[in-house]
Amino acid sequence: MTFFFTAVLYLGLNMGQETLGLEGNSHKPSLSVQPGSVVARGKQVTISCEVTTGAREFRLYKEGGPHPWRTQSTPKVTNKAQFLIPSTGQRYGGIYRCYYKTPTGWSDHSDPLELAVTGFYSKPSLSTQSSTVIISGETVTLQCVSELGFNRFVLTKEGEQKPSLIRDSEFINSTGQFQGLFPVGPVNPSQRWKFRCYGYHINSPQVWSEPSDLLEIHVSGEEASSLTQSVVDNINLLPRTLLFLRKFQEIRG
Structure with a gap:
């Protein structure tokens, strides 16, 4: 009798655990x-x-x-x-x-x-701290600046659903403005590097400013490599061109 009661109790407890497990793991x-x-x-x-x-x-x-x-x-x-x-x-x-x-x-x-x-505050401005033409493999710093006292700035990349980077605001003593600095890279020619930035206040982090104007970074690595290859190809063709001209002169002479 004791064995039967223990077995039934064990089975009931295990069935109860399985039911709870199913409910908790929906x-x-x-x-x-x-x-x-x-x-x-x-x-x-x-x-x-x-x-x-x-x-x-x-x-x-x-x-x-x-x-x-x-x-x-x-x-x-x-x-x-x-x-x-x-x-x-x-x-x-x-x-x-x-x-x-x-x-x-x-x-x-x-x-x-x-x-x-x-779209709830005036737009900040976005620029690079160097040229907008960057060599492939380099990293560039983008500067998002506003006269409004935003707590944070957000950088978004065109074509991506989520914000790329979020940075705390820094006060610029020389201009009285606020800025967020965003390191981007290493860049490569296989992607398009187009960005906008926004500002927001920490008490409403999902309410952003108007977007900045679009900033595009041009990566020079692809153009440089194709130009180099073109020069190499022309140098390789030079001996054959000279030989052709020499034979042409002999025939005319």
């Missing part, structure tokens, strides 16, 4: 945003929550906002829920997560997604 969803995680104010944004197992109810959570921030229910099981923001404003900048309802409860939260909204 597949967490993935979160994405279109057209990108950096968007100008007034633009439309779609935040998508995707799952592999399918669900009928999805929730979107924004840090600092009501919980849940948005809820979407569907009559049929689906693998994706889309949350539309028709026109982004200052209050939409922030960090988002999503989760969904499972047969045993709510799933784990997705990884965080940061949405930055731009």
Whole structure:
């Protein structure tokens, strides 16, 4: 009797542990945003929550906002829920997560997604501390400058979804301006090196300024190598050219 009771108790405890394990290890969803995680104010944004197992109810959570921030229910099981923001404003900048309802409860939260909204302060200026023509393999420092007292500056590279670099602001005594310095490189000719920078205040880190004018860095390595090869090819052809001219003169003579 004692053996039977112990066996049943052991089996029940193990089944309970397996059930708890399944609830705690629900597949967490993935979160994405279109057209990108950096968007100008007034633009439309779609935040998508995707799952592999399918669900009928999805929730979107924004840090600092009501919980849940948005809820979407569907009559049929689906693998994706889309949350539309028709026109982004200052209050939409922030960090988002999503989760969904499972047969045993709510799933784990997705990884965080940061949405930055731009266009709320005057634009900074972006320049290089040297020439905009850089030799392949070198590193260049970009300088983002503003008269506004931003706490931080952000550098973005054209074609990339996420900010490239974030730097604390430094005060320039000689001009009374604020700057962020960004080392970039080593550069190479196989990529396009186009950048913009923004400024923001630390109390609202997802609310950015207008973008700076576009700065393009030109990498000279490709042009230099092709020019060198052209010179070498011409030197190699020189003896054959001289021989041809000599034979031509002999025939005419």
